[in-house]
Amino acid sequence: MKRMMLAAAAMAAACAAPSSPDPDAGEGVVIYPAEAVVTMAAEGGVAEAVAVSGDRIIATGTVADLKGAMPAANVDTEFRDAVIVPGLIDPHVHVVLGALQYNLPITPPWPMATPHGMKAGLPNREAFLSALSDIVAAAGPDAPVVVYGYHNLVHGGLTRANLDAITSDQPLIVWHYSSHDFYLNSAAIETAGFTPALAQKFHGVDLDENGELTGRIYEDAALLVIQSFAGVILAPDNVTAGFHGFSSMLRQAGVTTTAEMAYGLFGWDMEDANIRANWGSAQEAGYHLYLVPEYQALERTFGDGRVQAVLDMVSGARDTPAPVLPRVKFFTDGAFYSQTMRLSPPGYLTGQSKGTEGLWVAGPDGIVPAIEPYWAAGLGVNIHSNGDAAQGATLKALQILREGDGPDNSFVIEHGGLFSPEQVEAAGRLNASLSAASHYVFYMANEYAGPLGDVRAKWISPLGALTAAGVPVAVHSDAPLAPPYPLRAAGVHITRATREGSAYEAEMALTPYEALDAITLDAARVLGLEAEIGSIEPGKRADFTVLGVNPLDTAGADWESIPVWGVVLDGVKHPLEEQVTE
Known part of the structure; x- marks a missing residue:
């Protein structure tokens, strides 16, 4: 145990x-x-x-x-x-990002749950390009077209030439499923004013052998695309409809608590306005929303006053649209889905990152300096860390932070795509927690076998080993990358099911109790809220999810089909049948 x-x-x-x-x-x-x-x-x-x-x-x-x-x-x-369980928790979502993407045209690589129902997957390149052509044709001739959901390992490589073949006159922007990459046609590049000189300032600017832009703009350069096409991507009507749809998905899933795990990333004013307008309060929305500020946004806005800014947000001295937790979100490396997470040599064997080792964000030398000011103030850490090289750097940083008589702060690894056996042991020894991306095994384990190679492919989300090593393990959706459905998220780690119907590294499965713990008490723990929610005990908040059957008596494959009556939130009943349809 x-x-x-x-x-x-x-x-x-x-x-x-x-x-x-x-x-x-x-x-x-x-x-x-x-x-x-x-x-x-x-x-x-x-x-x-x-x-x-x-x-x-x-x-x-x-x-x-x-x-x-x-x-x-x-x-x-x-x-x-009925069966009453502690209120279900999805401890890592992106409500603003989801609001932006859920209301865009979507071309997913596999069936995708959306506020509008299941969107059929496009399983190959031909289907993707055909759908993209249809979206452009339906959009009319003038406005930029932004489409979300492309995945290179399913749909093949994508360049500006591929997109120019669909339309050369109209700006066309394709947003990778990972959310970390954009692909632009020539008209979009020209409209944005992008030139090869961007590569001298940003890591995420792809150039071809002639030094020209390929159209791929990603990671630290991706915000430039959002800024350049804000009229489409950040359109208020689009954001409002997307936010309401996201909220509906959370309610349907019986979620009582969730956390925006990158508050400030798109700009404080924009995010504050949308959360105030579209979430309002827990009782209005039907779920509690917490905010965790992102460290680069804090540094850009507040500079040397960044730690005090967080403390002021937490205390209420600085007004925020929802409660801010005494924690900060950091990044070690890039994304699992877009093959920018940082790998050990020889790096990626196939895929769009073939021949590279992926990207650092903070990197081995930057993690401790980034965290230390917040750590000294007693704030908790939630750090995006995916690849095995990233895991090594993250755990080394934690070892340094744990040395001496300093604070024993909460330290949560977010996503945790790969863990070697040695890193599993270190995570337990260093008192780390893991908030795991629930969907890497289900969606990507088989697709990633080639790019990772046989040894590293066995290290994808080894939740059973981490649990055995004493690491508290929560699972999250990272919505919109996966639907914010905690019962589904937990159930797939009982079965280790893949979308192809196989069981991947089944010995890394969770028991039913561990899986329910991962969306209740341990999910509260990775947010620092375990004294308040996560279990049904005297003194805790009266947040419950009411189910048709007991998950602990139900096969893991059936958890996603468990009926949800609704929730009790702060002692107030919220049945689904009485909720307003957005």
Whole structure:
């Protein structure tokens, strides 16, 4: 087991109902009986009912014991045939990015859940180019066309010449599924004013053998594309529709808490305005939204005052549209999907990054200096780290940060695409946590076997080994890259299923309890919220997800089909049938 079982006394206290001879005891309390209340306070922790006062859990136990101790309590039997679990958590999404992409024309490499239903996958190059041509033809002759969802390992390479063959007069911008890369035709390059000189300033500018732009603009240069075509990508109507659709997906999945894991990346004013307008508050939206600021955005805006800026956001001294957690988001390397994550030699064997080792963002020499000012202030770290070379650099930085008598801050590796066996051991020894991208195995494990080679391909998301090494493991969607459906995200790591129908490195699977933990208590842990949410225990927030069946009694392959009644949020019921259709 990844952690010690709770002491018997603590367990008894959590499950015992308070006793009182006062007939008025329990005034204002609601007792919810259920087929099962899965507490996640310890493995095997199941109660018959939970008692709530206001927005807090006050006890769990049998209906008879709870009612006997609180005779004035109201017994609400609406969930008597349902299963109550702690509110489901997706600890890493991008609500603003999702708002931008979900309302664009989409050309996904595989079936993709969207606010508008499932979008059929385009499984080969011919299907992709045909769909792209149809989108351009339907768009009319003048406005730039921005399309999301291309993937090079499925759809083949893409250059400005390929896009010029579809349209040479109209700006055409293709956004890679990873969100880290853009591909522009000649008209788009000309409209944006991009020249080969950009490569002297940014890593993410691809040049051909003649020193000319290939059309691929990626990683640190990608924001230039967004700025150049903001009229389409950041159009207010597009963002609003996309945000509402994203919220609908979260509610349908029974999510009670999520976190924007790169707050500020698109600009504080733009993000603040959209979150205020389209999220509003937890009770309006039906879920709690937290914000984790991104370190490069902090440095660009606040310079030497960046640490104080975070502290002010957390305390409320600086106004923000949703609560800011006392944590900061960092990057070690590039993206898993677009083959820019940093690999050990010999690097990528095939694919668009063939012959390279990928990209650093902070890099081995930059991680500790980037983190140290925030670390000294007691702030937690959530660091994007994907490739095996990146994992080595990230864990080395953590070792340096852990040395001496400094703060024992929370340190969470985000995504964690590859871990060697030695890195698994180091993560456990250094008290790291992992918030894993739930979808790398399902969508990409087989596709990546060639680019990674046999040895590294076995290291994709080894969650079972990490759990055994004592690393708390959460899973997240990174939506819009995968749908924000925690039950699906957890279920695929019970089965280690791939989209082709195989089971990939099945010995790295999670048990059902570990999988549910990964979307409840450990998901709360990677946000630093484990004292507030993640389990059904007295004193914690009354956030529950109400399900048709018990996940722990359901095959992992069926978790994504578990019926969701809705949620209880801060003690308030939010059934799906009463939610407003966006």
